[in-house]
Amino acid sequence: MADPANELQTVRDYLRYVCSRFSESTLFFGHGTDNVWDEAVQLVMRTLHLPLENNTLFLDARLTLTERELILQRLSRRIDQRIPLAYLLGEAWFMGLPFYVDERVLVPRSPLGELLESRLQPWLGEREPGRILDLCTGSGCIGIAAAMVFEEAIVDLSDLSPEALEVAAVNIDTHGVSDRVSTVRSDVFDTIEGRYDVILSNPPYVDAEDMADMPAEFRHEPELGLSAGDDGLEIAHRILAQARGHLNPGGLLIVEVGNSWVALQEAYPDLPFTWLEFENGGDGVFLLTAEDLETAGL
Incomplete structure (x- = not known):
């Protein structure tokens, strides 16, 4: 041949x-x-x-x-x-920006990029966020993109995986934002200090059934970044339970939960979730304010 x-x-x-x-x-x-x-x-x-x-x-x-x-x-x-x-x-694109990736992190594909391109409008209004947290950051793409949009904001990139934070650190240096963006190792909010104007998160949210049925390509991604228990809500429950204590008044919590959104809605009937829509595809992303969480007793 x-x-x-x-x-x-x-x-x-x-x-x-x-x-x-x-x-x-x-x-x-x-x-x-x-x-x-x-x-x-x-x-x-x-x-x-x-x-x-x-x-x-x-x-x-x-x-x-x-x-x-x-x-x-x-x-x-x-x-x-x-x-x-x-x-x-060794490269993926998010919000028009190149990011280094390898098998220590998920490949960026979150619809949160579209939300950042619109500067979190209309929900942010005329406020400029002073502190932003990218929870379960992986490659750091969401938080670094947020830093590029909000040029005065201090951004923390948090993840449980030290290997993921190594990749995020590479991307911080690549994009020249080390003066405003830093990494912190934390299991959800366990070691997070202070309050934020915006918390963004694309946490693990794949349920056991979907994990078993995934195409072979996903087997190369770290399971820690995908799997979230039988119903896919293991991490989402923890975020909702603790987020209020880390949000400033008027602060925004924006979390992607993918196909697990129906189960999440049913689990919290008193929470006024705003389920966001995207022109370029993607669903299962909710927005709550600090006041929404407080009213619901969280």
Whole structure:
């Protein structure tokens, strides 16, 4: 059989070949892309350190043998081992920003990015948050993106996993926000001090049934960042029980619970959850104010 590295020469060749290989595979797309073409563009272009957009100038450029072999190696691992592409590249995009990722953290994919792009409006109003907490931060993408939006805010990135915090620290340095963003190891709120104007969290929320049925790609992600007991609410219960003591008056608690949102709603019939809607997809994100929690006796 002919070696593709000898027959395929240009960027255009590799985009076509990768698309063909992806199309005949049983891959799951859900870690930054949702279709064959976008996944192929990301694999080829980012392996070559080329932009994902406005890149037609390079389509007929010929690749070196080293570049060709690296694309094919990553293609093989993506298909044969079902490794999420972000781990192969060491890079994921969130809110238009690149973040370093590896198998110590989940691949960023939260709809909270869309909320941050709107500066948490209309819920924040004219207030500028002084302190923001990204609880269960993982790669740090949500908190760092918040720091980029609210340029005067002090942001804490919290996680139980020291390995995840190592990745978050890399991203803090990459984005040059170490003067305002720092990491803290904490099991939910256990070692968190002080109060915040905004608490953002994408905690583990996958229930036992969904964990058992997940596509192979998710098996490469840390279980600590996904699994949250039989009903997926193990961490959400703890957040709701303790958040009031860490919010300033008028403060916002915004938490993603995914498919577990129905069970959460049923568990707290007296809480006036605001379930947020997103133009770019995603659901199961609630917003509560400090006063909502206080009124409900939490």
